[in-house]
Amino acid sequence: MFNSKFVKSIKNILNPQSDILSESSGVISDEYLNNISGAELKIKSDEQRLEAMVRQQLKEEFPNIEKSSSYDLLVDAVIHNYKSKQLQATEDAANI
DSSP: OOOHHHHHHHHHHTGGGGGGEETTTTEEOHHHHHHHHHHHHHHHHHHHHHHHHHHHHHHHHSTTGGGSTTHHHHHHHHHHHHHHHHHHHHHHHHHO
16 A cells, blocks of 8 residues: 555655545556556557557558568667657657
């Protein structure tokens, strides 16, 4: 169980959603778990769509590449590169 000091510190951090944590019992509410799992599912769904798009584009540009032993590594590298550039653009926009 969570101690009350920990719960209060999380409530301060999550101020807009402070009613999600139940201070009296020290347990995380179902609403909070649903919010987190919903966000995680959306992230996974977005990543799966990105991977599918990368795989499709590679297949179009390089016929029969999916038969290559390094195909999965190439897909991972392209996705990593895309995410890195996206993160850099986000950081650059935040610094402006």
